[in-house]
Amino acid sequence: MASSLSVGGLGSGIDVSGIVGQLMEIERQPLSALDKKEASFQAEISAFGSLKSSLSTLQNAIAGLKVPVGGNALDFYSTYKGTLSDEGIASITAGDGTVPGNYSLEVTQLAKENRLISAAGASIGTGELTISLGSADGSTTTRSTTVSIGNGSLTSVRDAINGANAGVTAAVINGDAGPQLVLTANEGGSNQFISLSGVSGLDYSPATPTANFTEQQAPQSALIKLNGVTIESQSNKVTDALEGVTIDLKKATEADTPVTLTLTRDTSSINKALEKFVSAYNEYNTLVRDLGGYNASTEKAGTLLGDSALRGADAKMRSMLSSVPAELAGMDKKTLSDIGISIQKDGSLKLDSAKLDKALAADFAGVAKVAAGYGRSMDGIITGLIGSEGMITGKMTGLQDSITDIGKQRQTLERRLESTEARYKAQFTALDTLVSGMMQTSNYLEQQLASLANLNKK
Template sequence: MATITSLGTGSGLELESLVTKLMTAESVSLTTLQKKQATYTTKISAMGTLRSSLASLQSAASALVPSALESNTDKYASYTATLANTTVGTATASTGAVAGKYSLEVSSLAQGQRLTSSAFASSTTSITSSGGTITLDLGTLSGTTYTADSNRSYSLSLAAGATLSDLRNAINNANAGVTATIINGSGGSQLVLNGSEGTNNVIKLSSSDITGFNFNPATSGTQDWTQSQAAADAAFTLNGIAATSHSNTVTSALDGVTLNLAGTNVGAATTLTITQDLTTNSSKLLQSFVTSYNSAYATMSTLGAYNATTKVAGDLQGNSTLRFAMNQMRQAVFTTKSDNATTPYQSLSDIGVSINTSGQLSIDTTKFNKAMNADPTNVTNLIVKVGSTYNSSIDTLIGTTGSVTVATNGLNKTVKDYDSRIEKLETQLASIEKRYRSQFSALDTLVSSLSKTGDYLTSFISSLSKSSS
């Protein structure tokens, strides 16, 4: 309460202390309201903790469920790919791959085109006195027909007096997929161009105003550039079926498989083995779910606990919403059954998930792997169903109309109502204190006045006595 004035200075009475004691008595109802409001505020915080733990569990449950366009196998399978002859290359596999063995024979590797310019005195020798433009095209050469790719045509602008080094820099700065280097040999400096792998990356150079740098891959005979290596595609057979690739990184021969070719093996085919693994990802995701479940259940247990020794209760001890949430989570663990009544793997307990006396789950990895290897289809279906069940169940708790949400909204409304009641009561108490201070101020003034009158009379009588004597 705000102090209006300091009472008792005139009368010498302890009026300020008296007002404080009176207001303490008057404020009992306010203190009671504030304590009640604090208990609801604590419950709101506890509901937030409950919601957070359930949301984490829901995320782990959702992770068990494939997306709309994803199959259970795509969700859980991981793949490995190996080549028996590693000098031929390496292989990797991902979603879309099909387990099996394939025969691979590589007859040639993809390579990039290499062009070498005429020799110049040095890299700083001027190659144009007036400047100009050289056009670098990339395209496909089929027989003697060159087809330029209009999306990969680069204009290299050179200033008057530009050098061989300037042309090298212009080519590299164009980021065309062509690298240019200068080799300083005994015959002078020569510019060497290296293109990307494949017959779709054939280089053509042309200029009408700078001489000495034209090259047409469709033309035979002597030109300004010497081609020391022609662009070529990789050629191979897979299970006897011929295929080519512009790159030695082959991604389109087998769905979900990437081949990284490094050598040839004509007449000595090697084996490509694709292996599917369903246990690693499924075990990891199920363990994540179990961990989240245990964390959520431990949190709920703490919120609803009561310690008989310390007589300390959890913030939601006896709360019906918490009890409902815990029952929902417990029941869904083992009551969620397989859609296939004939499989021996009907529930989580059949695939290695167990629960202890504290309500904590654990996974027997050996039992789980055995079940997955024995019946991958039904085991993955069961895991997906568990994920869907928990996702839906938790949504009924923390969704827009969920019980935790409704309970939290109710608590927030109660706290808001207490705010209004407390504000009203504080206004009343301020008015009461103001009245007390007004009354005691009048008393202070009166007593002070009477004291002064008494002092005057005492002094007057004393003076009369002195006059008489």
């Protein structure tokens, strides 16, 4: 820190401030050197930060290849899709357990829910209403719920039923004839007929219908044939006809006109995971070349040109790509090249989609194991570089420690410079005072000598 003392010549003509300023410029050269060194360290920290971020992005991309501990590569990558030759008939969802193949599907009828409409203007009593779901003849009951209907108004009946989780939904519709209660079973199926008992005006049995309700829609199950096998479902969502497959029915097929259900393994998942990996690795590779290379056209060196940590980190990455993971040794497919990923001269990766598709078609399990093997290996390498104890993390910590040390050196140097500047100013101020005094003495002597000469002339 510069001193606030500023002294010019007191009469001698010596430029004390100018001389001290020039001397201090020389004295401050070590401080400038520290500033340059700190700027260099900061640039390296920024460069390693970019490298660490790029490796983190790559590790996130590898997550799509890394099979969980104890998992199976084939299961991890296996996703399926189902299609129909007529998508208007149903939609297909395929999941775990699906077996690829083609099936003939006929939809004889869709499932329907039982729906009842109360008579307009009916007088309703109060008390406990029992709501039952079962067969039409009443011989089988699948569900029975008793609710208190309160004051006997249609709205209180509606609210009581909807709040009872009875498997029936109630609504009040205000039509031309007045308010009417509409009851709809929550599920379709031949065992979902609604029966009511216990309250006058609301009694109803599908076996012996009364005037209290009109059946607006009779319940029925969905009926389908899969490869000629008849399947009955209580709803239009058929989940147990084929393992892992859900068939959401939309409409019936024409008589004796089945549609084709096709179940295939969906390779898009592993394709996208490998594409993401290659893209992220190439971004990393480009960054490494920029940080550690020299551009002859611009005559500009990368920030980390010659840095041993950068060279070491990149050597680990390249070595891993060209090596065979331990779990793949002895397998038919064991290298990235085997699944269509080749290493280019500049260190980047190139994915041959046609070769990958061919490999997937011939040996999906083999491709899955290669992807998982390299995913695991690269994840471990990256963790060893950017983890809390990683090489790059340690390098950045060391650089930051060096900057902290420079800060301490700067404080010590600035205190010494302040003392040096004060000493220079004191020395040159004393010199200025001495010279000024000598000049005054010289002037006095000149005056005295001149006076003696004048006396001699007289």
